[in-house]
Amino acid sequence: MSTGNIFHGQSDSVWIAFALGMLKPLAALVIVVLAVLMSFFQKLDLEKEMIYSIFRAFVQLSIIGFVLEFIFQQNHVFYIFLAYIFMVLVAGYTAGKRAKHVPKGAYIAGASILAGTFLTMIMLVLLRVFPLTPRYAIPVTGMMVGSAMTVTGVTLKRLRDDLRLQQNQVETALALGATPRQATHKQVKRALVVALSPVLDNAKTVGLIALPGAMTGLIMGGASPLEAIQLQIVVMNFLVGASTFCSILSTYLSWPFFFTKTYQLETRVFIEE
Template identity: 35%
Template sequence: MNLAVNNLSLAFASILVIVALLISYKEKLGFTKDIIVSVARAIVQLVLVGYLLNYVFQVNNVFLTLAMTGIIVVNASLNAKKRSKQLQQDFLISLVAIACSTGVTIGVLVLSGAIRFIPSQIVPISGMIASNSMIAIGLCYRSLDRLFHDQRQAVLEKLALGADVKLASLPILRESVKTGMAPTIDSAKTVGIVSLPGMMSGLIFAGVDPVHAIKYQIMVTFMLLSATSIGSVIATYLAYKSYYNERKQLII
């Protein structure tokens, strides 16, 4: 089955954007400009990426595949670092966390035979893993900022009683990791009942047997749980020391 998505159908589908614009205007939400800019950027970026991926898939070069994966990881890191106002090495921490979560997860999938190391599989999977890690790490950063501010007195009391910075920060670290992982876990609980995720829906639209599509979605669920847990733990445990100075004093 081929999807009948052509230029005319896309033009008619733009009516859905107009609906969002009308709601923004009527409710005075102030999103009119943001919606127009975001839609324009999405169209341009997706068209460019579409032609680029078409070339990458045809070339099927290992180094080009790794380069594309690297670009995805770097861009995800740049976006994740914006979620914290306190971190001094926010980009480096984000890069290490996302690179590790992406590398470990893809490595397991390739070694297990679930996917092959070809650009048509590695690049999309890398994007899914890196984007979910980016969101989880961003939530961790925000949680760290909030909890260190809200629990400042409790942390200071622990430090005064002789606890080191890790022990004094441990409840905050655990809560931040839980915050980063929570959306992925909640999504896994409702997948197939409340929602049919993008990958599964896309395969079904393309005419793939739903049972076969389910196997791919189960694999995606496993890999996203792995990626967000690895990314959240690494980012949180690398980031918390930024809330202390060299004399182990809380600076927030």
């Protein structure tokens, strides 16, 4: 049998397996249909958004599935780097949209996510928590970048909103000789607490309310629950660490843009809601 026929046969088998595997997800669309009907009868006007969201998720996950299948077969560190950069770019853009009134918000978010998650990844690799292969590194990186994206976006938005509402307090502190960092200490602390609270609450209740995704996937895949909780503990540890690094770094990178060169509040940043 020629090499071309071998590859052609492998390609056909992949497509057949994919098509058969999609039967269950398609069957689960019944639940979405019920949700759309409920939205319609309750006049929520969310039907188009629901359908669009599910369709987009289907397309994105299908494409990513084939991409990961290719990357896992190549099993090269280079693809880990490419996937990581792509995720950071998307995460920075998304977090920047949440904090759209923060000057250079997308760049600040992207830099914070890049630095915080990279530091966490380096530590995990040096400690040999998992091998540096695409099958392990890409899913782990995705979870870290996703959590960091949410936390960073909330931090930047909340910091700007609090400074906008408390301009008089900040300006008074500046007039009394405080540095910009000292004058905004309370606002920075509040933004970090608000952004990190969901991550910490999730860590405190993990396993008591719901089984997290990584643990659930392993158990459904046939792994021992004891093996699953070991991985989940690792996941929770690096999520808390990466989220904290990224959120704190974003405040250090963003606060200079809230002030002029003469250490006064940049009022134009706080004009728009």
